[in-house]
Amino acid sequence: AASVLRVEVSRGAPASAEAAGQTLVVNIVRARAVSSGTWLVQVERPTEPVLNGRAEGALTRRIGDWDLTGKVNGYWQQRNYLYYRRTTIGADGGLRQFQLEDAPAERGEAYMSAEAKGLIGGGALTLTGRFGRDVSFRQRNRENRASLELDDLPATQQQIGDDLTRVVGEGGIEWVRERPTGWTLRLAGLSSWIDSEQAQVSES
DSSP, X not given: OTTEEEEEEEEOOOSSTTOOOOOEEEEEEEOOOOXXXXXXXXXXXXXXXXXXXXXXXXXXXXXXXXXXXXXXXXXXXXXXXXXXXXXXXXXXXXXXXXXXXXXXXXXXXXXXXXXXXXXXXXXXEEEEEEEEEEEEEEEEEEEEXXXXXXXXXXXXXXXXXXXXXXXXXXXXXXXXXXXXXXXXXXXXXXXXXXXXXXXXEEEO
């Protein structure tokens, strides 16, 4: 209905006085396919050591009897976490070890999705799909010290890197039909696929 500009109706005169009816001509004038969309790009840096970036966009278009929508979105985040400060005290009350650890981390993802809606078999059919990739990396810098003074050189240092990458794909289908009896018939299916890879590297 959104693609119909106007409906033109014309009636023909009856062929004779005994004619049982008239010729009725209905001309449906449709609008051309129109695209509309929105886009957003955002970068922010609050007071704490963190940098965030986000971008997303959506485009909608009607082709024939189908409503099509495509979306893309992504974000990126960089942040430095102070993981912990751990102090170990011996039985005599003396300092045994002071451990300091921070964890710079980066996270990001990029996905695209699509949706198609149309009327088939007397019901409303919806097809959806989503595909993308997300990554997460954290570098844990650990220092073991024999003193609480941060200016003193650490006794030992250790770096632990955690790396996680995922590739995700999803697809769905739904068909809905309203019955005259008041019942609604709904058929739906959903499938997903995930390929993940995780690695940890430790250096002393």
